[in-house]
């Protein structure tokens with residue numbers, strides 16, 4: 339029998355990426371999938387060879403006593419599911435956005451700590467090859483002291499069918515920053531450190547959207563660095579694909595990742611070093627498998643998770659500060675009061 343018996347709750351769009359990641363780990367068995375929609379759960383179970391299909395996570399956790407509950411449902415459902423997992427003694431891997439509010443985030447962190455179970459938020463983008471490579475360049479000191487990171491991520495939905503795979507995004511009152519921009523805020527923290535204050539402008543260009551579809555965030559870091567995140571669902575890109583480009587500057591040089599994934603290291607001494615192409619997407623590439631492997635390694639070794647509840651609360655706080663900033667057109671400090 340595998341060492342870690344996992345139950346997946348939520349069998350929607352993102353579930354296959356979780357199930358594929360678990361399948362790649364030989365000490366893990368997914369013992370059950372659970373969704374309010376039995377048909378969806380059955381489909382996932384059939385595709386991935388999972389034995390049990392359930393619709394009520396509370397009963398399922400009580401009866402099956404999984405070691406891990408993998409939460410892939412919308413944020414509003416996280417507190418109740420995590421409470422049930424903790425009561426059943428199961429460790430938790432929870433999809434982003436972790437919570438709808440910092441109060442809920444605190445509640446879930448406390449619940450897991452009291453129950454003695456580990457909690458990690460699944461922030462997969464930071465596990466993609468490109469961000470790992472940027473982290474390695476910083477750790478090696480290749481760029482000197484970093485002072486600037488810019489992430490631009492664009493895709494065209496204006497005048498097109500909106501989010502065929504995730505139709506709920508169209509009705510989200512908080513859309514681009516909460517659903518997608520949150521990954522980039524996490525990556526800014528991953529590469530540059532903690533966020534001291536946030537300024538954000540957002541727009542809703544597409545009349546079919548309820549929430550914002552363009553965001554420009556300026557993140558001021560505790561160490562004096564600046565992170566700029568611009569994400570947009572209204573502008574056309576080459577190849578009509580999602581385009582993500584990155585610039586990371588330090589006192590010794592700049593890394594440029596162009597929107598086809600080509601990474602160039604432009605050193606201030608005049609050398610230009612081509613680093614190769616980093617075009618795996620954070621969904622289809624190795625980001626999910628790496629995040630899931632990190633979770634299991636943490637359980638086995640006791641090592642801290644990069645994105646445990648407390649860590650991810652800081653990403654969430656910066657995102658919520660972004661909304662407040664956009665509303666008040668002010669520079670907002672993320673809530674510093676941590677549980």
Ligand SMILES: NC(=O)c1ccc[n+]([C@@H]2O[C@H](COP(=O)([O-])OP(=O)(O)OC[C@H]3O[C@@H](n4cnc5c(N)ncnc54)[C@H](O)[C@@H]3O)[C@@H](O)[C@H]2O)c1
Pocket residue numbers: 347348349350351352353372373374375378393395410411412413415433434435460461462504506517620621
């Ligand atoms: N990390 C990433 O790259 C990434 C990408 C896409 C989505 N997500 C996140 O994953 C989460 C789910 O997104 P999705 O696109 O799969 O949504 P989805 O709507 O396609 O799937 C969610 C599923 O959860 C089920 N569900 C809701 N409440 C439930 C409950 N109480 N018990 C059991 N099942 C319940 C729904 O029936 C649905 O099938 C969101 O938080 C989203 O932000 C993350």
